[in-house]
Amino acid sequence: MDCCGLLTAQKEPVPLKSVEVELQVRDHVATVVSTLNYENKEDKPVEAVFVFPLPGDAAVCHFSATIGQTQIVAEVKEKQQAREEYDDALSSGQQAFLLEESDQSPDIFSLSVGSLPPGESASIRLEYVTELAVQADDGLRFCLPAVLNPRYQPQGSEGASVQVTSVPASLVPYSLSFSARVSSPRPVSKVESNCSLDPLQYLNTEQTQATVKLAAGHKFDRDVEVLIYYKDAHQPTAVVEAGQASAKPGSLMGDPVVMVSLYPEFPQTVMSSLASCGEFVFLLDRSGSMDCPMNNSKRDQTRIGSARDTLLLLLKSLPMGCYFNIYSFGSGYEHIFPKSVEYSQKTMEEALKKVTDMKADLGGTEILKPLQHIHSQPCIPNQPRQVFVFTDGEVGNTKEVINLVKKNSGSHRCFSFGIGEGASSALINGLAKEGGGHAQFITGADRMQPKVMQSLRFALQPAVVDISVTWDLPKGISVTVLSPPITALFQGQRSLVYAQLSGQSSEAAEGCVTVKYSLAGHPSQNQLHFSLTPAQDTGLTVHRLAARTLIRSLEVEGSESRREQDEGVKKKVVELSVQSGVSSTFTAFIAVNKGDGETIQGPLVRRNVPTPRMMACAMPYGARRMYLSASPAMYTSGGGAGIFSKMKKLSGGPAKMSHRPLKRSAIAIASAECWDISPDLEESCSLEQPPRDSLLQLVSLQKASGCWELDPALAAALGKTSEEVENKKPSSVNQEVWATILALIWLHGFKMDAQEEWELLAMKAASWLRAQNAPCVTECVEAGNALLGCNVQKDALGL
Structure with a gap:
């Protein structure tokens, strides 16, 4: 760790002291003001580079720095001109600040703080505006990232490979304060968060204005997610x-x-008539990071495990007569069928067998090539193509990927799912926006299945x-x-x-x-x-x-x-x-303190700031291959921190250091080799899988047509013996009809809290039952209720 220049438990000085964030929400949009306070405790001047994430559609609109008694406000200028002014200022001994957006991904910014004199404090104020995304339950979501996940840079693409290093949250040496003020034409009904909040304070009797604060003692060991709910949310x-x-x-x-x-x-x-056609292509991330838990709890299911369960529900919910295929990707990609196949019992079973064996073992995150392959396939007449992308979003070539989807948006829709904290909002929102689909983020204790099934309902809605x-x-x-x-x-x-x-x-x-x-x-x-x-x-x-x-x-x-x-x-x-004061790919914010003209003495020292380690499966230091940094620098993510440096791999002999200066535009993008963990290297990532959920057990037994078979596995899933199930069957009814009615009663009787997950496959089962014109349905429902101890009405089953 010392040779990387990483400063952790050795109590060496770290410039970032505290982070203050004020959120001002006006109806569906927000202004975010972050103040970052630094202190140089060195006896030499420090230059730092901080890298931080913002929402993909955020607009940086103000950047200023206060050093001692002097405030410097940055101006927006053409990027190359701004970089030259920054370099000129530093070489003539002046303080300077440069803020720029990554060329590769619009949700990553780097901020260079030049020449902070020994013993001096600096306060940096950053302001941006953003739209707030609407969640499935009508809540508006704001997320303050605690960490910038390392981005995977595809092989052969531009930009230096940069490592972001993490430390345990208990060692994060700075504090965070966070407050929000909400106003809207409609009353604010509630504000929720994944972190502890002080109670909501209303500012007027109409309850259209309110404030809320993060409770004291927050460690900033996870993203701060805030959900805002209004009354009459659907009013335009x-x-x-x-x-x-x-x-x-x-x-x-x-x-x-x-x-x-x-x-x-x-x-x-119109909404109740779901389409029975379409070509459904599921694209699943199997990079090493998908082996991490869904959230910070060690006992929690892994991201890949949750994705496998979700694919089971999706495959069971597809309509007969549609086409489908499943791709998975890492450093390379695989597909289950050479091209999309018609959905049937045989193809569904073949796909599920392959899905069950899927592991997070494909290396990096090369999403562009499988998408190119999907779009190179000819479309099937009268089967509109719907692409579902599942990824934890650690991608470097975001703009290229989004442009590909936009180019093909005439022939398909794209639905995207960001899994786990730190998924790139630019990638996930961009795919859905340009692909005419819908984006979902699955973080914290969220279950993936209800969100994905909501998107499948969208995909089946009439266009x-x-x-x-x-x-x-x-x-x-x-x-x-x-x-x-x-x-x-x-x-x-x-x-x-x-x-x-x-x-x-x-x-x-x-x-x-x-x-x-x-x-x-x-x-x-x-x-x-x-x-x-x-x-x-x-x-x-x-x-x-x-x-x-x-x-x-x-x-x-x-x-x-x-x-x-x-x-x-x-x-x-x-x-x-320049006119609007809003950041873009071609411009940067530049601030130079011309001050009293005194030059800053001494060589510049670069320092690293640690960032909280997010996941239980972050790589143990002993197991990590050792990397050396030629010019380590600092990084912060709206408060998180890490390393921004050009890496050279240490291979056996003495370290070879890179003498080429680090391009300032090369922004924190991790090398796949360092971050996507191979299973033999990282055993601490493999979690014990929890026993199979009883809902998934029942769902896994459903046939592609929508029916169930009467067999011992179904009896076990219903919590009964084969004898009990067979003895209660009305004599005039065939076994599949009886089995299907029992499964539907069990879902309605015991799993109503998860109705969003099984609703589509239950509709398919009901439609199969109606097609059978079976006699004695009422008698079957009564017998089924008696057997399972339920009281479900026939109408509720859609019969």
């Missing part, structure tokens, strides 16, 4: 925000901007087509929509639309927005009337998120365009980024 809303007084009218920052949040409600009759958004505004006011067109609408899914309002009107200040679409052949529309008068004191959150949306669209356009167009796109992005 519009927020109009005034432009910046100092900006030019007609510019994005000078004009008012409106944000519309849409929740289309689909008729129940919404011909989506259009039209605006009706008073004479003299025009609208410029800044968001990309909406490509997918699902029941219970929110879409945010940003638009710039230009001009003046003497008429009544009210606008109207109409969303039209066609669902299962029925035209439908939602209308929202809103006041054009901007709300008071709203800040610039909506403007900055609108600028971010436009910047993201331009960046994607730039990555797809020819080189000469590329320059034009870059110029547009830089102009917009």
Whole structure:
């Protein structure tokens, strides 16, 4: 550890002292202000590089530093220009700060703090705005990451291989304070968290404003996840925000901007008819990190174990007549069938046999190649392709992966699942957004199965087509929509639309927005009337998120365009980024303290800050292959910390040190060899698998058609003997009908708390039963209730 320059229990000085985070939530969007306090206890000046994650669609909009009595506010400049200014400042002995976004992944930033004099303290303030994702239960999710998971950099791609090292949470030498203020047009019903919170304090009688704090003594040993719930969550809303007084009218920052949040409600009759066709392709991460537990509890199931159980439920819930295939990937990839096959008892059994044997033993996280292979397969006529991606999200080439999905979005939908803490929100949200699907994050004590089954229900929902958004505004006011067109609408899914309002009107200040679409052949529309008068004191959150949306669209356009167009796109992005003060791929925040002109004496020393070790299966130091760092540096993740350095492997003989300077744009991306753990090296990761859940035991016995067979395994799953089950069967009923009715009664009688997980396969079973036209169904249900000690009505079973 010493040769890596890692400072842990040796009590050597660590600059990061404390982290303060303030969250301001306004309806569906949030402003986050983080203050990081550092102190240099060295007798030499220190240069540090901190690397930290942000939500994938966050927009950094303010960065300043206070050193002693001096405050320096950073400006947004073109990236190369900013880097040159930073280097010039350091070489002339001035203090300088540089904040930039990773070229590879839009949710990772690095912050270089140059020349902190001996004995000096520095306070860095970072502000960003972000949209809050809607969860399955209508909660809005905010996550403050405690650690940046190492990202796997695919072989042969650009960028230095960088290691992020972790230490036990008890050794993390800094404190965290976290508070949130929530306001909305609707009352705040509750705020929940995976960490202890002080009680919610309402600020007004309508309960539309409230504050909440993290309870004292939080160790920051896990992500801080906050879920906010409003009453009447499905009401569409519009927020109009005034432009910046100092900006030019007609510019994005000078004009008012409106944000519309849409929740289309689909008729129940349409929602109950699920599609019976489709090509379902499941893509499962089998990299070494998938062997870690789902959360910090050692007894908990591993990520790969939970994914195997989820695939069982998915395969049982697929409709007869569809097609499917299962891919798994690590450093390479495998598929169960050469191409998608029709769903039948035979193909389902073959797939389940292979799934049961799947382990987290495929090395790194090369997700691009299997996706390319999936998209190279010709589509099956009248079977829309639906791709389900499961990963713990440790990927370096995020933009390339998302662009591939966007390019193929005309022929498929993509549903993505981020497993465990630290999954890249840019990757998971980007796949779903560009693939016209839905994203889910599975963290802490969450079960994977209900979230995945909700997405399968989305995939089986009738596709919404011909989506259009039209605006009706008073004479003299025009609208410029800044968001990309909406490509997918699902029941219970929110879409945010940003638009710039230009001009003046003497008429009544009210606008109207109409969303039209066609669902299962029925035209439908939602209308929202809103006041054009901007709300008071709203800040610039909506403007900055609108600028971010436009910047993201331009960046994607730039990555797809020819080189000469590329320059034009870059110029547009830089102009917009500088005007709005919002970060982008092509710009960086630069701050130089010209101060009193005194140069800082002495050579710069780089120091490492430890980061809390998240998982019980983090590699024991003795087992880790030893790496040396040429120029170790510091890293923090909104409070977490690690190492940002160019690695050279130590192979037997003396260490070979790299003398090439570390590119500042190379951002914390771990080498697969160091982080995706091979089973022989890491035994402490293999957890004892808990005994099989009784629900999964019953589900595993269901046939592809939806029925169950009457056999000893079913009796055991129902907690009865074969004799008991056979003796109670009404004489006129065949065995499969009786077995299927018993299974349905057991699910409704004992597993209602997990209904989301088995609902689809129960619908399939009920539809199989109806097709049998079996006599005496009522008698069967009564006999089944008597046998199992339940009281389930026939109607509840869908019969």
